[in-house]
Amino acid sequence: MKAARWHGPYDLRVDDVDEPRLCDPRDALVYVDVSAICASDLHVWRGHAPTLDRGTILGHEFVGEIAAVGADVAGFVPGDRVLAPFSTSCGGCEPCARGETACCEHGQTFGWVSGGRGLQGAQAELVRVPLADGTLVSRPAELPAELSLLAGDALSSALFAIDAAALEPGQSVGVLGCGTVGLCALVAAQLERPLQVLAIDASPARLALAERLGAHPVPLDERALQRIRARTEGQGLDALVETTGNVDLARAALGLLRPGGTLCSVGVHDGGSAAHLPPESAPGMRLTGGRCSARRLVGRALELARARADDFLVLLSHRMPLGEAHSAYALFDRHPGGCTKVLLQP
Ligand SMILES: [Zn+2]
Ligand SMILES: [Zn+2]
Structure with a gap:
């Protein structure tokens, strides 16, 4: 064969x-x-x-x-x-x-x-x-x-990620990385009645798909944090699902969360994992994720x-x-x- x-x-x-x-x-x-x-x-x-x-x-x-x-x-x-x-x-x-x-x-x-x-x-x-x-x-x-x-x-991993993020109705959730799992997670997040679902990615084509799926697109550039703060009364996201598999991005993602927010990391990471994130960089944060x-x-x-x-x-x-x-x-x-x-x- x-x-x-x-x-x-x-x-x-x-x-x-x-x-x-x-x-x-x-x-x-x-x-x-x-x-x-x-x-x-x-x-x-x-x-x-x-x-x-x-x-x-x-x-x-x-x-x-x-x-x-x-x-x-x-x-x-x-x-x-x-x-x-x-x-x-x-x-x-x-x-x-x-x-x-x-x-x-x-x-x-x-x-x-x-x-x-x-x-x-x-x-x-x-x-x-x-x-x-x-x-x-x-x-x-x-x-x-x-x-x-x-x-x-992809879809079971997305549901796993959104379950792990433990969203409450009315919260703001972001998905960093709009590959297949990320795009599926944008849809799964909508089942939890959030205030808003933000899609964060550097690719305009993927952001266009994310928007079609009902998410608000946020280009991943130096103004991403500013844009997210502007949409969350200066607070940052309640939860962020990170699917990129990039440890540096996972680390940067902490800065997009409100104090005490939840980072759910489900990307397959090269050379490390989100568990290597320094706890002092986000006081009170919840770190979750893993293998679905x-x-x-x-x-x-x-x-x-x-x-x-x-x-x-x-x-x-x-x-x-x-x-x-x-x-x-x-x-x-x-x-x-x-x-x-x-x-x-x-
Ligand atoms: Zn796979
Ligand atoms: Zn068994």
Whole structure:
């Protein structure tokens, strides 16, 4: 089968590889209908994940159709249409029982193989899904496949971020970084009845999309703080969701908050994390965020996808054949303003 494999920084090739097989009675094999490139895949593409094995098939955002199931899979049969969160979960361990599926004791992330251990990704024609009953979710027939795909990562991550920000009605919330997760977070924030939702980004094209989604655009430049203060009676934001994956920006984001405000950081950070922020720089602030338990949130994410389908379809900016995966990564990496989500079709 064809699969997009990482061979080193900026070196992604679509190779012919052996099809995956059922390795455990709880496995399923899924024909991929469509996969997507996530901003976090770009970290790998650029070589910022030095422990990843060369030859790893990338991709953790996908929807597909069941090709085969192991003897112990009870919930799915061949032909079922499914979506997957970006990581697997058993549904039975202590963290899973609490809904913390991202911390599953048996969980693995798609597209992550290191030292010969791990799970191949879904930018391929076929993908193996361990713990199929705990991981996979049936896809609603009436929803376009691409919107179900968003529910597995971008939309569930957005809901996670807004939950973590713990907004109260009437508050002012900002989203710093209007990539796919940020744009989805602008929509999720509106469910909490805020006074206003501000979108902060340097790209005019992304700000235009944010405005279309109902947010007030704030260009990320030297006047950003001034503009935010002017809209919040000089106070600053009650909460800010940071999705950029840039530690310096996360640090700068503290300055946009009111005293005691909440910073929720969900970006995948290169070389550090928002946890490295100096506490003395924002007295009384709440710092939250982390890795989303997408499996728990998929149901709510699908509801939101259904309610705002027209808005979310606009975020899917590019569709390319899997065979052009290298060009697709290069395009997304260059971040032309209108490139929000690149879909790959086997
Ligand atoms: Zn992702
Ligand atoms: Zn578990």
